[in-house]
Amino acid sequence: MDFITQYFKKEADSISEKIERNDDIKDIRKAIVDLIIVCLESVKSSLGYWEKQHFAEAIVNLGQNINSPHPTTFWLSACLVNLEDIFHPAAERNENYTSREERIDSLTYERIKADVAAMRLLS
Secondary structure (H helix, E strand, O other): OOHHHHHHHHHHHHHHHHHHOOOOHHHHHHHHHHHHHHHHHHOHHHOOHHHHHHHHHHHHHHHHHHHOOOOOOHHHHHHHHHHHHHOOOHHHOOOOOOOOOHHHHOOOHHHHHHHHHHHHHHO
């Protein structure tokens, strides 16, 4: 297991524990935003469709939680699952499990980073 995968696992486990303890939801959101940024930086040079799709889903999951009138931790846990999938070994991926979407393909590192920064402000 490489360094970033180990780091991710440690941080994701820590966030999961916060979710289970029902820690302050704003603190959990901040920890998730921080983790998304670290994950994004770690794959910056190899940001492919697989990674873009899972970053997009993680951001949507976080947004669902932030915009919910009665937020639960479901969307935060789903966010962690999508972040974990980013590090799924390339040799074990099925990148053709669904048709490619131009909107996902056109995402850039800069756009994803800006969307994550917006999530930080909202959370």
